[in-house]
Amino acid sequence: MKQDMKHYKDLRSYLQALDEIGDLAHIRQEVDGDLEPGAITRRSCEIDAPAPLFENIRGATPGFRILGAPAARSSRKDMPYARVALSLGLPPASTVPEIVNALLAARQLPGKKPVRIDAAGAPCRQNILRGDDANLDRFPIPFAHDTDGGRYANTWGMLIAKTPDGRWTNWSIARVMKVDGKRMAGLMVPSQHIGQIWAEWVKIGQPMPYALVQGVAPAIACAAGVPIPAGIDEADYVGALWDEPIEVVKALGVDLDVPAHAEVVIEGHVSITRDCPEGPYGEYSGYLGTESSMQPSFHVETISYRDDPIWPLVVAGRPADESHTIWAMGMAADAMALMREAGLPVVSAWAPEESAVHWFVVVVPNDWREKLPNTSSEQFARRVGELLFKADSLVFIPKIFLVDDDIDPTKIADVVWALATRVHPRRKQAVFEEARVVSLAHCYEEDEYASGRGPKVVFDTLQLPIGEGRLRHASFDQAYPQDLRERVLKNWDSMTTSPR
Structure with missing residues (x-):
């Protein structure tokens, strides 16, 4: 697995790789920051177009960018899963079984704990906002769909939280909606790991420290989006996948470590009650949501970010987008592991x-x-x-x-x-x-x-065994002798080319 692997330690080196295979579209024409990035990203997913990188967003601070469809299907028909493959460090032409097997293999390896580096040299610390200055309004967070309950601050970012006793740190992707410049509301599903950890903080009556990290290394985002057994730290899993530890820095205001090469890091605490309406939101099933629910509030206390930051955007909907690529691959890997065990x-x-x-x-x-x-x-x-x-x-x-x-x-x-x-x-x-x-x-x-x-x-749907009554396919591969098939294939171009 490792001999052909090339790891991208930050989002920017990954974008260079997409550029090299012609799978990145630089959108330099001005776009409306409200809904246009969502519309372009959604169409890109539906027609398998290059990933759009929005470089001129009306109303945004100059230099701030949005990346759409970071792990959707590729525009390259000869390598449809190139974005997921490159994200995980695999060759861009890797097939689904090869990607799933890579995810499976990493689970069998001993994890590698992240290593904390000097924060002074960390790219994510190039700009720091505290207090009233730590405000989401300065970032280009668009609407994903026109019926959404708000601008979704998290569609491909990573939530970091750990249990009160520190035994387990979870990195996961869950939808989080911007309420205003200082608050977000996040969907907290009890069966998901972030929901399980939040429940432990609720039990002791203390707000949960969190970090919401945008624009991490692509392997980290993929690991956060695939099922990994409870109690396993995603950071250790990615370290095993890379065969080297992830570089992290201590968060500015909470007791958590965050990836040093992230584009944006938002820190704060999560309420212990479901006190804020969240939704509706268009989801992976392919339908626009119509209902909201009460969910915990994510209070924004500190923000740090790289110069000219890139904010990733996933627009969930009808297949296929990241919900139907990397999430499905993670499910497949987990199911394979469970069945084999x-x-x-x-x-x-x-x-x-x-x-x-x-x-x-x-x-x-x-x-x-x-x-x-x-x-x-x-x-x-x-x-x-x-x-x-x-x-x-x-x-x-x-x-x-x-x-x-x-x-x-x-x-x-x-x-x-x-x-x-x-x-x-x-x-x-x-x-x-x-x-x-x-x-x-x-x-x-x-x-x-x-x-x-x-x-x-x-x-x-299982059939009778081969040789015991199973019917052969009425197909080119199974309905004709091998020597005839070889002759047909050898002469195919000359036989099927019409004379001028």
Whole structure:
């Protein structure tokens, strides 16, 4: 894994790499800072355009910039996941399985603790704001969608918090809405790690210290956006991925360490009550939100930032954006680890982008019956559901499909064909009636959202073993002898080129 890895220690070196492969668009024409960056970023995701870097934002301090779609699909058709691959230090042409395997491999390595450096030389300390000067109004925070409840100060930044006893420091991505220059409201989901840590501070009755960090090294942002087991520090995980520790500095006003090469660092405390309305917000399911909820307030006390800072922007919505790339890859890595630890034979896993993280496909080997003797496919499907539907990392997934290894889960045509021709209308379904339900999954009824419980299902599409009745594909690869296929491919260009 390491021989071809090249790590980008800050956002700016990563942008240089995107520039080199033609996957960065420098937007020098003036844009309206309210909604135009959101609209351009959303269209960029929908047509797989280069990542937009907005360099001239009306009303913003000269030099302040916004980066849209930092880890969405690439504009390079020959390397569709280049942004995620480069973020993790992999070659830009890496495939989904290669990226997932890299995430898996890093989990098996001993973590490397971050190293604290002299703050005087840290790029994130080039400018420091305290007291009334520490105000969000000086930063170009746009609206992501026209119906959002406010400008979202966090869509691809990283929240840092640690337990009151200091045993666990969590770096994670969660949506945070700007309320005014001195306050934000953040969605605090109990099943997510940031929500679990906040609950510990609530229990002791003390506001939670936090840092919201924008524009970190791309591997750090990816690690913050993928599921890692509770109690594991993301900083240590990235250190293992890099094979060297992350450089950090002590925060200015709270007892936390922050990445030294970040673009912007916001510090303060989080209230212990849900005292501020947050939302609505357009989400990964592809729909604009219509409701708000009461969430904790994030009070802004200190801000530091680099010269000419870059603020990353993710505009969640219909596939595909970062919710459907790096998040899905993290889910796949976690599911693979869980299934292998449980002794279940599995080849790969993937949440097809087109499903908006509502489908999860598990691919099993043809010889799974030898590895699980006396187990029917229906029993196999139930074991998979019992394991994955209990995992915090997959709580958002309502439907799992168990498929044979003749299906590539990253090719939506393969997946749709298998589901259309191998899913029985009634049988071979492992239904879990009282599974955990979260409000962000878009396929449930109001009473199920209210109770937090609803059905989930594993569809068993597994066929008979090869040589025991399984039908071959009516395809070029399987319906013709190898020598004929080789001859057709060799002569393809000359046979299919029309004479002038």
